[in-house]
Amino acid sequence: MTTTDRLTTAAIEADPELPLIRITRDFRASAAQLFRAHTNPEIYSRWCGPKSLDTRIDHWDARTGGSWAFTTIDRATEEEYSFHGCFHEVREDRLVQTFTFDGWPDGVSLDTMTFEDLGDGWTRMHSTSLLDSFEGRAAMLESGMEVGVNEGYEKLDALLEGGSVGG
């Protein structure tokens, strides 16, 4: 596998049979670094979401049975969007958590993330979001999530390259 085969733009796929979104993205990082980038609130707040937004962590307890809440703030308009969920499982090889956008309080996704060592210092992140309806999934796919996902991961690439995620 050459560097050009790396998924440095996220592959975002709608499962054909389940109301599930599958995101696959490669990083020049170890699994431990990606785990830290998703569980350490200081690091997470520096990369998650689109470039036009800042993230404020309102609550963060990244352990099995813990929970999280954060607010994103549009730097141009100062509009705020809040999200919350719980950590069903926090394992070095697997994160399972719930996710709700507070503007759509009855919508919930069950998100699972695993990390696959590709060798040569690269790791592939496999992320799935399971919803309880195909309509809900369509709404999520049409919400502009692609911009947030890709801009967020570009910020994470830069943090990894700059040494901000640790070894």
Place this chain on the structure above:
Amino acid sequence: MTTTDRLTTAAIEADPELPLIRITRDFRASAAQLFRAHTNPEIYSRWCGPKSLDTRIDHWDARTGGSWAFTTIDRATEEEYSFHGCFHEVREDRLVQTFTFDGWPDGVSLDTMTFEDLGDGWTRMHSTSLLDSFEGRAAMLESGMEVGVNEGYEKLDALLEGGSVGG
């Protein structure tokens, strides 16, 4: 609607399009009583599961962002089975939580419960369990869950009738 129309045996249905199990059950109780029966650990431990098992609460924090864990003990064999999850949302009209049987640690369901007032002192509980595969759902349906569900709700009927759930 007459008493004979009440679902005093749980209707357990497999959704045709989603890997989801839908359970519907009527109780001679208020929504507030059913909410308490599912969120108060002392009450919950007295009715959940089949009659052959006792339940020990290992952890219980029934609030949005809290979590839970319990162990069932077979009175005949003393075998123990543990389960855990987190409370994504605890609202008087809606409970959303995750559920894992620790013997199958990578299996997770997202469970949602709502309560519908039927009048005349009856309330209908609507419960759904969403899994991430049809195979996982089949395994859950074939695990003997029907016995545990129905025997558990019969115990809850008795607690409600005996006044143990409060008003």
